[in-house]
Amino acid sequence: DAKTTQPTSMDCAEGRAANLPCNHSTISGNEYVYWYRQIHSQGPQYIIHGLKNNETNEMASLIITEDRKSSTLILPHATLRDTAVYYCIVASGYALNFGKGTSLLVTP
């Protein structure tokens, strides 16, 4: 599976949009981009995934560049409860390599 590169940490003011970038320049054609988050030491929580089109659900939006080499997870109105580690994962099968993720801190 392709590797991903994410910033180690980011800050965001409450109520503002949080834009979390992810580079996956070696992604192959059948690999999806998944985003999960982990709040404190709870089990990781699925957020969203996509192949090549942009996706939106009740939690977030996923923007994938046309060449699929990078993507951005957007939390449109971040709240304090969105403080978590966010993992960007590229995979074609069941096994997901979680890496170290981005630690997002939402501040009042």
Add this chain to the structure above:
Amino acid sequence: EAQVTQNPRYLITVTGKKLTVTCSQNMNHEYMSWYRQDPGLGLRQIYYSMNVEVTDKGDVPEGYKVSRKEKRNFPLILESPSPNQTSLYFCASSYRRSPLHFGNGTRLTVT
């Protein structure tokens, strides 16, 4: 409610004393997996199972065993725990290639 249930949530044991961490899911998922999480190392896959009686090693299988005799259960067995297996453990399941559902974790300390 759809869920993955792990037990126990916390466990303190001594070196060499066999233990089992249970994992059960009520979603009829065919795929189940165990991960461990350590500071600075992220989540690493220990074992996974594609279906009943089908299991395979992940990235860090040494010192662990699993079994999949029923679709809903996927216990993690430590035959002779050692201090380097002190970690936070997560069980997960999914259907086909749908997103993984995770349990709430088991924090294991081996002294």
